[in-house]
Amino acid sequence: MNSLLLLPGDGIGPEVTAESRRILDALALPGLAISEAPFGGASIDAHGVPLTAEAEAAALASTAVLMGAVGGPKWAGVSYDIRPEAGLLRLRTAMNVFANLRPARCFAALASASTLKPEVIEGLDLLFVRELVGGVYFGTPRGIETLPNGERRGFNTQSYTSSEIRRVGVTAFELAKLRAGRVCSVEKANVMESGVLWREEVTRLHAERYAEVELSHMYADNCAMQLVKAPRQFDVILTDNLFGDLLSDLAAMSTGSLGMLPSAALGEAGKPGLYEPIHGSAPDIAGQGLANPCASILSLAMALRYSLGAPEAADRVEAAVEAALNAGARTRDLGGTLSTRGMGDAILAKLGA
Amino acid sequence: MNSLLLLPGDGIGPEVTAESRRILDALALPGLAISEAPFGGASIDAHGVPLTAEAEAAALASTAVLMGAVGGPKWAGVSYDIRPEAGLLRLRTAMNVFANLRPARCFAALASASTLKPEVIEGLDLLFVRELVGGVYFGTPRGIETLPNGERRGFNTQSYTSSEIRRVGVTAFELAKLRAGRVCSVEKANVMESGVLWREEVTRLHAERYAEVELSHMYADNCAMQLVKAPRQFDVILTDNLFGDLLSDLAAMSTGSLGMLPSAALGEAGKPGLYEPIHGSAPDIAGQGLANPCASILSLAMALRYSLGAPEAADRVEAAVEAALNAGARTRDLGGTLSTRGMGDAILAKLGA
Numbered sequence: 001m002n003s004l005l006l007l008p009g010d011g012i013g014p015e016v017t018a019e020s021r022r023i024l025d026a027l028a029l030p031g032l033a034i035s036e037a038p039f040g041g042a043s044i045d046a047h048g049v050p051l052t053a054e055a056e057a058a059a060l061a062s063t064a065v066l067m068g069a070v071g072g073p074k075w076a077g078v079s080y081d082i083r084p085e086a087g088l089l090r091l092r093t094a095m096n097v098f099a100n101l102r103p104a105r106c107f108a109a110l111a112s113a114s115t116l117k118p119e120v121i122e123g124l125d126l127l128f129v130r131e132l133v134g135g136v137y138f139g140t141p142r143g144i145e146t147l148p149n150g151e152r153r154g155f156n157t158q159s160y161t162s163s164e165i166r167r168v169g170v171t172a173f174e175l176a177k178l179r180a181g182r183v184c185s186v187e188k189a190n191v192m193e194s195g196v197l198w199r200e201e202v203t204r205l206h207a208e209r210y211a212e213v214e215l216s217h218m219y220a221d222n223c224a225m226q227l228v229k230a231p232r233q234f235d236v237i238l239t240d241n242l243f244g245d246l247l248s249d250l251a252a253m254s255t256g257s258l259g260m261l262p263s264a265a266l267g268e269a270g271k272p273g274l275y276e277p278i279h280g281s282a283p284d285i286a287g288q289g290l291a292n293p294c295a296s297i298l299s300l301a302m303a304l305r306y307s308l309g310a311p312e313a314a315d316r317v318e319a320a321v322e323a324a325l326n327a328g329a330r331t332r333d334l335g336g337t338l339s340t341r342g343m344g345d346a347i348l349a350k351l352g353a
Numbered sequence: 354m355n356s357l358l359l360l361p362g363d364g365i366g367p368e369v370t371a372e373s374r375r376i377l378d379a380l381a382l383p384g385l386a387i388s389e390a391p392f393g394g395a396s397i398d399a400h401g402v403p404l405t406a407e408a409e410a411a412a413l414a415s416t417a418v419l420m421g422a423v424g425g426p427k428w429a430g431v432s433y434d435i436r437p438e439a440g441l442l443r444l445r446t447a448m449n450v451f452a453n454l455r456p457a458r459c460f461a462a463l464a465s466a467s468t469l470k471p472e473v474i475e476g477l478d479l480l481f482v483r484e485l486v487g488g489v490y491f492g493t494p495r496g497i498e499t500l501p502n503g504e505r506r507g508f509n510t511q512s513y514t515s516s517e518i519r520r521v522g523v524t525a526f527e528l529a530k531l532r533a534g535r536v537c538s539v540e541k542a543n544v545m546e547s548g549v550l551w552r553e554e555v556t557r558l559h560a561e562r563y564a565e566v567e568l569s570h571m572y573a574d575n576c577a578m579q580l581v582k583a584p585r586q587f588d589v590i591l592t593d594n595l596f597g598d599l600l601s602d603l604a605a606m607s608t609g610s611l612g613m614l615p616s617a618a619l620g621e622a623g624k625p626g627l628y629e630p631i632h633g634s635a636p637d638i639a640g641q642g643l644a645n646p647c648a649s650i651l652s653l654a655m656a657l658r659y660s661l662g663a664p665e666a667a668d669r670v671e672a673a674v675e676a677a678l679n680a681g682a683r684t685r686d687l688g689g690t691l692s693t694r695g696m697g698d699a700i701l702a703k704l705g706a
């Protein structure tokens with residue numbers, strides 16, 4: 001039997017996840033068990049840690065995990081190893097979801113919400129494949145030490161092995177084959193050896209197995225510029241954990257559709273995937289019914305497609321979101337007045353149709 | 354006697370630096386010795402290394418250094434320790450220019466060249482203060498090693514000490530006092546200890562010495578988003594070497610004025626500063642007289658102001674560039690037809706006036 005674990009988390013996480021739950025209920029998928037666990041700050045409040053052993057075990061035993069968002073100023077003071085983000089990093093590691101798929105897509109009905117000119121952003125449909133369980137987020141040694149002269153030193157380690165690079169590279173090349181067939185690999189090989197290895201391994205993998213895909217390389221600073229100048233030049237962007245964090249957020253915001261964008265984090269075939277909106281916990285609007293639930297609902301659609309073996313249901317959900325948008329349904333971030341629940345209603349109405 | 358060392362470098366570097374040289378000649382500053390040295394790929398071609406001991410000594414002995422640009426595909430195959438960029442990193446280290454000032458300014462006459470909507474970008478005037486001689490560009494251990502299982506591992510070290518953070522923080526706070534009085538400090542303290550220390554040291558420095566400046570903190574991924582969404586919210590952005598590389602390039606491109614933007618790298622008081630355009634070597638248009646010399650000429654203006662004790666001359670140069678722009682002078686990147694030399698002529702004409 002398939003199972004889906006909901007981790008609503010903090011801030012607007014619970015509100016948006018609740019709308020995904022309603023969609024799930026409406027889909028009434030046969031044989032899907034749905035459960036829920038506290039996560040992030042909510043778990044710190046209840047259990048003193050951002051991810052309990054039970055929640056972690058439940059995630060590993062599930063077919064897919066749908067997360068809301070984590071973090072917020074309420075937990076700014078908790079110790080570093082149990083902050084909300086530490087729970088997220090631990091979950092990603094435990095699930096070994098090394099390939100983070102982050103589409104940056106400009107919805108036609110929303111193109112005018114972008115701060116970029118329509119002729120630059122309209123029709124954008126690019127996919128980031130971000131390495132998610134390695135690099136400077138996880139490398140050791142790391143910490144803050146006191147030096148003999150009394151100064152402090154903060155340090156982290158950026159580290160990638162050949163196999164870490166190759167496995168996420170495979171994901172990028174495979175996905176490119178289903179799309180426009182172009183991968184742009186992004187690093188700073190001109191200043192970092194980890195980037196040199198990244199470029200070499202991606203180049204080798206391409207030559208060995210993916211010659212039919214077009215491969216290019218770009219420095220991360222240039223990529224940041226190109227995403228502003230001409231984002232439609234890209235099809236799939238393959239990059240590491242830290243560059244992927246910044247660049248995919250930049251591209252997501254530039255679509256004007258941040259509240260619309262889902263993500264999927266995938267590991268080994270057959271293992272559970274982790275699905276979550278690109279947006280964060282937005283503590284400033286939490287609990288007010290103002291958040292846009294579309295990114296969560298589209299993350300659910302990705303879970304249906306990539307983990308739950310229900311691609312038709314995924315298509316139905318995505319079509320319902322698009323239809324609701326085309327019919328003018330808009331939360332506040334999209335310039336409208338619908339509440340979180342109201343947007344959920346609009347999508348549910350289209351789902352039934 | 355003051356001295357200025359020109360390092361034209363590679364690609365369009367020589368062309369744009371030649372126009373700065375003509376401006377310098379027109380200014381005819383009394384008692385300024387001007388010299389020139391090969392740098393980057395040009396130095397590799399001539400001497401086998403990107404920065405000769407003589408060029409390094411000349412830089413350290415000068416009052417200011419004006420650089421063009423380095424690098425290009427021609428030197429993609431040279432060994433890592435003598436690639437063009439290694440020369441630039443070595444020069445920055447030798448000069449100990451720890452504070453990189455990178456203004457992102459939208460010129461009124463050019464606002465329409467931005468890919469961002471005019472209401473988002475018009476009037477933008479923000480200043481990055483990027484740490485330039487520390488962090489993951491320089492941290493050790495670093496390298497590529499072969500592991501016992503035959504795999505390779507590429508690694509770098511992100512590292513900052515309290516004093517490295519504080520000295521560049523002082524620059525940011527001091528400059529903010531001359532501007533709108535707001536500093537936003539950017540890191541990823543939620544995932545990196547080096548970011549935790551960065552935030553703590555900046556917070557402490559602020560409390561000790563700069564309470565009159567408004568200080569805020571932002572994660573680097575959010576900053577990338579905010580630079581696209583609402584860049585005018587910022588006054589001074591203080592950040593590390595790697596985040597500063599990406600974020601300042603993103604902001605520069607978003608102004609639509611990339612070919613217009615200068616930078617200054619400053620070290621201890623009384624030591625030479627290093628001045629260079631934000632743009633790179635642009636090998637695709639090198640040698641064709643298509644490059645915009647304004648960024649180089651405005652970098653010269655920064656050198657006049659910050660190192661050469663000639664603020665009136667700096668004002669004159671900046672006014673001449675602005676006047677030429679307002680009179681419609683445009684190179685190709687700005688939608689015009691002027692050559693590099695033609696743009697230099699237009700500025701020279703205004704300088705005389």
Ligand SMILES: CC(C)[C@H](C(=O)O)[C@@H](O)C(=O)O
Pocket residue numbers: 071085088245543544574
């Ligand atoms: C919350 C934070 C740890 C996380 C990250 O940096 O990976 C977030 O920004 C993201 O991109 O999912």
Ligand SMILES: CC(C)[C@H](C(=O)O)[C@@H](O)C(=O)O
Pocket residue numbers: 190191221424438441598
């Ligand atoms: C050329 C390169 C080493 C350099 C850097 O990354 O610092 C450049 O991108 C810059 O920002 O000046």
